[in-house]
Amino acid sequence: MYLACAGTIESRTAWMPTLDALNATAVLTRSTADYLATYDTSTGAITKLAVRGLSDPRGLNLHGMDVVPDELDPTMLWIYLVNHRPEPESPHKGANSVIEILKTRVGADYVEWVQTVEDAHVIVTPNDIVGANNGKEFWFTNDNGAKVGIRRYIDALFWLRTTFVGYCHITHGCKRASIHLLGSNGIVRASDGSFWVGDYRNGQLTVHKPNKDKTLQHVATVMTGLPLDNLALSADGSIIAAAIPKVHLLSDAMNNRSSNVPSTVLRVPNATLGGNYKVEKASYPRIVPFFQAGAG
Template identity: 40%
Template sequence: GLDVVTSSRNRKELFIYAINHRMPLDAPASQVGADSVVEIFKTTIGSKDVTHLKTVEDPSVIISPNDLVGSPDGKSFYFTNDNGVKLPSPYSPFINPKTSSVGYCHVEKGCKIALANTVSSNGIAGAPNGTLYVASTAGGFVTFLEKQSDNSLVVSDTVNVGYALDNLSVDADGQLWLAVIPHVMKIMNYMLKDNTSKSPSIVSRVSINTGVNSFYGEKYRVENVFEDDGTVMSGLTTAAYDSKRHKLFMHGISSPALVVCKI
């Protein structure tokens, strides 16, 4: 997981938040899992230099971090634990889906679990109004979360997609983009056994429903913007849309290339 955030103090300054799955010192990672931490860096637009600011670590809270959302002050972030243990099975999001969580860390105040017992939490993204979106892999839905005064989170809404989800992103217009996995077993085979096989991919867009059916309680519109059988985009896990240039960027954890579509 990685997030790049414009500083609230200087619009030319950027903070980079990155999950670092370090090698453990006391035993092989294959036996005890990674020693996962979050690294915070600072840079400026156009610069070739990056300054390391802080390593944030708390093994009791940063357990199995998947994705994160940083703050514009360079001091805090929310993140997803996709599992409740450091050495999960690749199939654990489906076998033990309610062991995931959303955590919060502040460089001066420490870390805490902001929302426990979530359903296979994966990607996380933030809206301009402060709402957080979390994708559920096994549940096939997106959870809307609102921040509380103590930095805990409460669920305000959900949007059902019906397929497994991985990462998500928010474009400049505030629309939510989802990397959708229509065939879970095919992507598991693609990632773990045969990366020459085809893994179908879908990118969905979530927006406020302004149609007639919004009157009947359908607050959000979910539409498939990109669908492929794996010939063009195989093993999709990430999708991001540039609303100014009208380009959709897609990639996957085992994909051989970045795919760009004009939309």
């Protein structure tokens, strides 16, 4: 299992653009940088991965990620990362967010940087990402309609649909790939190739059919009743969603890292286009410090 890790809890609370934490000075002078790691589910061992070839002195400032086996060689893995690069003016202008493409081999203790993809008009507030198996293209959610400013608060107050899924190809560029959505957060590709997007405001799961031009056609909405964070595809074809029953407590967690915020897990079995969707909830919420659980 591959992980995108914050160097410390303190650095995450200082720098997390999705929650308006924009202390660029703190993140640029932090003692421990964000890093990639593998987690061995059988032994519990965590291995920090060296990053080769990335020359940007700001390094990695991690959020969403995806790891995809290569289309021809399944031992080679493509890694797609959301990188919220800090700049001195970030408190007023927001993060300089980009997508990093890296590659590695199964079992390797390092990753190799391949390319940085940036587009200020489409890669606005990236959160989560789905990569292709060719190392050349990806889809991602923008979780806000603006990086900073009053527009973010207006969007939240009136529940405006200003977020969207973007698409980029390293040769052909980037474009908006979806209709405007409410509170886009996690994104995952289902076993039939459809795309599912989670909503952190009112708990919608929107289902999208991919078009030939790489845009996404909204075909269904599944109401879960809980604000959603990351999504994942399980081996049996179910969509697994991390959910936050008391999302209003997140602001407290930003200022008090010992604050406990409930989290839980939802499951949508048979997650394919045209299915009769049913949302299954965990029998009880697990109480963990929010930034220990991981914000994304």
